[in-house]
Amino acid sequence: MSMQAALDGEYAIMYAYGVAGARLAAQRDVALTLLEEHRASRDQLRQWLLADGDQPGPPAPAYTLPTTVTADTAARDLLADLELRLIPLYTQLVADFADDQPRQRWAVRQIRACALRAQFWGAAGQAFPWPEELPTPV
Template sequence: MSVEAVQDALAAEHAAVWTYGLVSAFVDQQAAAVADGATAHRARRDTTERWLRDKGAQPKPPAPAYLPPQPVDSAASAIAALIAVETDACVAWRGVVERTDDQELRKSALDALTTSAIRATRWRKTAGITPLSIALPGTADG
């Protein structure tokens, strides 16, 4: 049960890594923050793959491409795509938290949920979306 949830979280991390790469050309002003996010998601992807292999599972490969909520052709649509992948990651990692009794896995899933929530909030601030914060990250209604 937790392996399946972790595979879903891995899929969210693959999508995040891909999207951070996609938007980099459109966000000159935010280049450093984008690079930070890309690095964080690559690291999370790698540790998640390792966890799955340790459990004898085959990590799901990334999809060839991912569909952003709207075509990315500007800074605004690029930020919207980042908010979307961070929000999706929150949902996926909360799914791991509530499907495992393994304290270590819960702790790392909570960390992933928390850092994605913080990054989503940062991008919401950049885009001027209110409320800036997400009251309950990982739930459908935030």
């Protein structure tokens, strides 16, 4: 179930990269590289769902973004925000994969990658990288 939640998160952020990427005044090449990282994560999650006998759900036909993206700053803020919102989903996977070290190691790396991408788009460093609107788990 939480693998599907992470997959849904990856679908959503890939959509956001498409919208925000078009508004970036610079570093579009970086955005494309980071979008590729999300595609790889999506593919990994789909593969594991199938391996476990579950059918991966499809992306939603459309997504409502939390903010309107009209310019570079808003695009960066959106991507930073959405990268942080993926962290709770992967943190849940760290617990769910407790009996599968390779998968758990991957989930740990995903948290790190999301935190670094969020920081790249302008999020401040945190003792426990986490979206502002959610209570921290620590």
